[in-house]
Amino acid sequence: MSSIKTQARAPQQRTLDTRASIKAAGAELFATRGYRATGVRDIADLAGCNQALVSYHFKGKGGLYDEILADAVAEAERLAKEGDLSSAAYPERELVRILSRAIASQAHLAPMILREQMDPDRLLNPGTADTLRSFMALTESVLNVLPLDTEARGWDPQIVHLTIVGPLIHFTVATRMREATVGKLERPMSTPDLDTFTDTLAAMLSRALRAKAADA
Amino acid sequence: MSSIKTQARAPQQRTLDTRASIKAAGAELFATRGYRATGVRDIADLAGCNQALVSYHFKGKGGLYDEILADAVAEAERLAKEGDLSSAAYPERELVRILSRAIASQAHLAPMILREQMDPDRLLNPGTADTLRSFMALTESVLNVLPLDTEARGWDPQIVHLTIVGPLIHFTVATRMREATVGKLERPMSTPDLDTFTDTLAAMLSRALRAKAADA
DNA sequence: GTCTATAGGCTGATAGAC
DNA sequence: GTCTATCAGCCTATAGAC
CATH class of the missing domain: 1.10.357 (Tetracycline Repressor; domain 2)
Known part of the structure; x- marks a missing residue:
């Protein structure tokens, strides 16, 4: 029972975590390597998620960069x-x-x-x-x-x-x-x-x- | 006659000019955009020559960068x-x-x-x-x-x-x-x-x- | 919200003609 | 020395399954 409840809340919570992780990963990589030298895959890997999520949450690499800065x-x-x-x-x-x-x-x-x-x-x-x-x-x-x-x-x-x-x-x-x-x-x-x-x-x-x- | 002589010397002279132009273009672009964001095509365009010459004179983009720095x-x-x-x-x-x-x-x-x-x-x-x-x-x-x-x-x-x-x-x-x-x-x-x-x-x-x- | 698969564009290096 | 043509790899964005 309780495990079901936990699983039910997980997606919602994970969303915020994921957004924040991507942002933190992007900040780190954009700072050290620069915009061009940072791949969306690199960001996703460092954030521990899938690369498609960068586009989903921030409308692409450019959107992520703008928001971080x-x-x-x-x-x-x-x-x-x-x-x-x-x-x-x-x-x-x-x-x-x-x-x-x-x-x-x-x-x-x-x-x-x-x-x-x-x-x-x-x-x-x-x-x-x-x-x-x-x-x-x-x-x-x-x-x-x-x-x-x-x-x-x-x-x-x-x-x-x-x-x-x-x-x-x-x-x-x-x-x-x-x-x-x-x-x-x-x-x-x-x-x-x-x-x-x-x-x-x-x-x-x-x-x-x-x-x-x-x-x- | 004189035009023939000029043309005969041109390739040799042009060589030095080309190498220098590529180096100058690379310095400008590597400085402003960084290594990764600078394309070999960009360098060649700015230097006014063909992109293949970058590899010919400097063994590729990396070699050019190293020499400039x-x-x-x-x-x-x-x-x-x-x-x-x-x-x-x-x-x-x-x-x-x-x-x-x-x-x-x-x-x-x-x-x-x-x-x-x-x-x-x-x-x-x-x-x-x-x-x-x-x-x-x-x-x-x-x-x-x-x-x-x-x-x-x-x-x-x-x-x-x-x-x-x-x-x-x-x-x-x-x-x-x-x-x-x-x-x-x-x-x-x-x-x-x-x-x-x-x-x-x-x-x-x-x-x-x-x-x-x-x-x- | 998250993942997989894939399309479309760009990039660096090089083979070969001149 | 210089140019054209081309290939193989990489990158971003997205459609669609779950």
Whole structure:
């Protein structure tokens, strides 16, 4: 009896699980290999289901990709809004923390956006581009608040933004690589964790923005 | 007569041109689209020749890719050696200039290495990995020379290196995108040039390393 | 919802003419 | 050295059984 009941519910439950598995598998593979190099079979295998289900649940590979990226971007935007920039004692440090959470908390986000940016044909979804611009606006607002000296005031906010986001993205990507090559190298590199990395980056930025050059 | 002579030399000359064209086309496409997403036909079309010539000159797509990447890495290493780190008044600024030249002077290098790093299956060629490590060694040597305060001495050299290389790579990639999307955006972003970017990055690093925090 | 089978298109390599 | 023609393999999407 009870086994019948269980079987009766199974299909419905399995549906949600399957959709989520496919999404997780797709995120992993699209990030590591890219859209073109990822086969629907690869996704299905990793998700532990049949390849036809990708089309059934997401209207094909393209639909799956779009949904994964849109979700990741939305989540990044949500995380960014959790930070409180205005009441922070050191807004530039809080800025780094916010961007760190937004970029690095989902391991597949940075690689996917990076791949989009590298390919001119694949022009960014307008919504995605807007989100990226809103991140840069955060940096600009911080620069407007801080008491900058003459030299620092001459820096292009866009450049300063890149000095924060560049390292964060790169750290995320490099971490993926390190995890994959653990034990494969004869001389394994030290693997700093995200918090240490974020704190160091925040300290460097803060000193660059606030401190006068030692011999200026 | 002269036309006969010209035609007689043409095949020989054309050979070199064709090889170079294919290489240039491959570099462009592998960088923007990645290995898998680039068809041999695409390369041949861009190079203005027949697809069979790719196999003839480079033993197939894989051989072409390997040669392009190896050449780019070798050239980056050569450029890095041109810089004089020991006699510079501000070694950390010279370091940024050196890395900037090595990374950004060949537009296809950064995207290609980035793609390799993102894919764990495609483990880096040992020679390439060695070159990347030698770049990090440059940063370490600079940190050993500078008079760092207590806080800066606690920073992981690997992290400091990422704060230099990350922005440089990201700037290179972003520049590609900007050039491709010129006019496609309603609100075009300012496009700082590489020299301005490099100088700003050098200034920020120098201040971060040398200046004491304003209120530490 | 899930699976099998298959169609239709694209891709990389190569044999052979020039 | 360069080109045309072609083949064998792979990939995505879908029709239809369960």
